Amino acid sequence: MRILEKLGLGQKTRKSSPNIGKKKQQKLKEAEKKKIKYLRILIFSVFVISILITLPQTSFQPVASYTVGEPWRSDDLTAPFTFSLKKSSAELEEERQEIRQSTPPVFHADQNAIVSIDARIDSVNRTLQPVLDNYLQWQRAKLNSESSAADDSSRFFQERRFSGLDLSEEAWNTILNDYETKQLESSNQTLLIEQILSNVRNIATELLNRGIIDRIKSNIEQDEIIVRNLVDRTERTINLERTFDPNEALEYADSQLQRSLNNRAAEVGFEIFSKIIEPNYIYSEEDTETILSERLNNIATTKGAVEQGEIIIRKGDIVTSERANMLESLAEARAITASDxxxxxxxxxxxxxxxxxxxxxxxxxxxxxxxxxxxxxxxxxxxxxxxxxxxxxxxxxxxxxxxxxxxxxxxxxxxxxxxxxxxxxxxxxxxxxxxxxxxxxxxxxxxxxxxxxxxxxxxxxxxxxxxxxxxxxxxxxxxxxxxxxxxxxxxxxxxxxxxxxxxxxxxxxxxxxxxxxxxxxxxxxKLFKITTDFTLLELGDTNLPLMKKLMNEAPGTFHHSLQVANLAESAASEIGANGLLCRVGAMYHDIGKMDKPAYFIENQNKTNDHDKLKPKMSALVIKNHVSEGVKIAKDHNLPNVLIEFIKTHHGTSLIKYFYGKAQNQKETIPEEDFRYDGPIPYTKEQGILLLADGVEAASRAMKDPNYSKLENLINRLIDDNINDGQLSNCPLTFKHIQTIKNSFLNILVGVYHSRIEYPEDKKKRESEEKAKKEEKNKAPDENSSSSDEDKSGDEKSEE
CATH class of the missing domain: 1.10.1760 (Arp2/3 complex 21 kDa subunit ARPC3)
Structure with missing residues (x-):
């Protein structure tokens, strides 16, 4: 590597690598921009095309819009061509109702009904005969005082029970007495039961020939019905009055039996008839609905026509329902006849x-x-x-x-x-x-x-x-x-x-x-991972578990956060920023201090844990509350917008107190080691929180604050942040800064306003000052560091 440097190649190699990286990053950014551009075009195109596809296509606006009951404000309207006049909704509904009332219901004829009833009557006769024989045998045994009378009685009742004939006791007595009398007397007269069954058969046959429907006539609105024979494939329309419904069939049978038989026999016959009779015209809902649908579909939707050149409506005429119908007819005709x-x-x-x-x-x-x-x-x-x-x-x-x-x-x-x-x-x-x-x-x-x-x-x-x-x-x-x-x-x-x-x-x-x-x-x-005011209102509740935990584990930090929230919300409202977002962001900005609350001045009592640490280590502990706060926020699923407040509430500012302490100890440590990791604020709300955080902490550490001291403190701290570049990425103007200063000052003056000192408070204060002087005289070296901290409020705020 040294040889390459001597030849001048190493330096070039090191310089070319960043350039290559920058070019790649630039290409990636350009590709990302193109991707976003095409995506925007796609979203907007889908939006517009979807609307155009759903445009109503069935109507065609007739020259001008109108409202029924209002004057026609356009020029006279003449029919441009001959068109049919459509029926109104009321007229169509009236025709539909007429068709529903006039369409006869469809019934299917049951050809096997007569055969089934004959079979039932024969079954009654066959079932009844063993019962009659056992009854007669029992009566004879009883008459002759035979010992088998009891067994014959039991056999009779068992046979009667198993016969399945559900007749009343009176009916049984009538049938049995007649049978007993004629058999014991050896009479050649026809049995009463045979007369009854013969009458029942004749009446049932007569009724079925005329037709018994399985519906009550009062529920049928039509005067006629359609009867279809599916076997012969025939269909006929008959008058409803010619048929019988179940109730009418029973009434007719009762009257005919009363006319042909005596009262008791007629009652027995009616009981048997009511059990064997059944309708032979069965209603078919499916066929009825089919005929009704065909007739409804064949309704003509038009009535008459409007000739070409005919005046439809003149300017100033009231748009009546009739004229509106003509206009609607013209619109539909245009839609149908309109060319492509x-x-x-x-x-x-x-x-x-x-x-x-x-x-x-x-x-x-x-x-x-x-x-x-x-x-x-x-x-x-x-x-x-x-x-x-x-x-x-x-x-x-x-x-x-x-x-x-x-x-x-x-x-x-x-x-x-x-x-x-x-x-x-x-x-x-x-x-x-x-x-x-x-x-x-x-x-x-x-x-x-x-x-x-x-x-x-x-x-x-x-x-x-x-x-x-x-x-x-x-x-x-x-x-x-x-x-x-x-x-x-x-x-x-x-x-x-x-x-x-x-x-x-x-x-x-x-x-x-x-x-x-x-x-x-x-x-x-949930879908787009955004935070609205509704969520912020929920998170602004101090009774939430995370807020309660902060209050219990770091009460000083909790109180500090509430004070910062008040300052930030007021300033944000003054400059038109989101006051609610500022407030909630301020409430959570210091949750990282819950990890080591004793290392921060607002949570300390008499001892200071930083006295045991070197300045660099103290700075690391102080800086760590930001990263720890981000971790806690993510663990509690706080919105990303609040996490950004935690990251930026100190920006990349210098931890001045410990940096100065390190310099006093003549340690050669880079200034970057005593700066927060950032990033610096990039929204108005984040910038306001950074300023409010520092001002609140510094003002709390100030002795005997008054208007002038507070004003100087606010101006100095905010100007220092500006000069340090902490607000470089914020969209805050100089006008905003001045408004924020005034807002902070008004609130802090209200918080630290002078109070009346009562006599007992004065005595207590004098005794405390006297005790402090005596303690200071005894151990000046031990308290020198704490007195130095009291001199600078903004330095104390860093802890």
């Missing part, structure tokens, strides 16, 4: 307007929000949020039964305001209002209502402090804005508030949907 050239021109015109609106938002992001433009994930997030609600609005617009105001367009700009700022939300509002206005047939009313409601929704969340403000205030503001604007348009109509009443319901639903913004934001935070 006309459709292309219409689509091209809408596309130009939508692309222009989208470009306005893109240029705003490029010119004024480079942090979004240069960050692909944030760029994607913005257009995903906007695109989802625009596409939702386009989809709902094509559903005739749903009002377009049900779509919560305001959610998108509200989300963007909470994540970024109100200017991004307001620009998104204007862009989305223009695009959705075009989608809604260039509706001026929709454009104005959306713009006003979304803008006021953005203003309501620009400085959100708690969830109740979001859950109650924002939905109320959006709903009130919609109602206010729509009410104004309603007053300009001549038909009263009919349309306004319809819109109110959907506006209320729209406002309820805004409550889903909160879970959407939580989802976005």
């Amino acid at each position: 050239h006309e459709k292309l021109l219409r689509f091209l015109g809408e596309s130009i307007v939508i692309i222009a609106a989208a470009l306005v938002f893109l240029f705003y992001i490029y010119l004024y929000r480079l942090n979004i433009f240069n960050n692909p994930s944030m760029f994607l997030l913005v257009f995903i949020v906007m695109g989802l609600f625009i596409l939702g609005s386009a989809a709902i617009y094509q559903v005739e039964s749903v009002n377009s105001y049900i779509v919560p367009i305001a959610v998108a700009p509200i989300i963007l305001t909470i994540i970024f700022d109100s200017r991004v939300g307001l620009t998104a509002t204007i862009t989305m209002a223009m695009i959705t206005g075009v989608i809604h047939d260039n509706s001026f009313e929709y454009l104005i209502a959306t713009t006003v409601a979304c803008s006021l929704g953005v203003f309501s969340v620009r400085d959100i402090k708690n969830r109740s403000q979001f859950f109650f205030t924002t939905p109320g503001v959006v709903m009130g804005s919609y109602l206010f604007v729509l009410g104004g348009f309603a007053l300009t109509r001549y038909t009263g508030l009919d349309q306004f009443s319809t819109d109110v319901l959907f506006v209320v639903i729209n406002s309820i949907f805004i409550l889903f913004t909160y879970p959407l934001i939580l989802l976005i935070e």
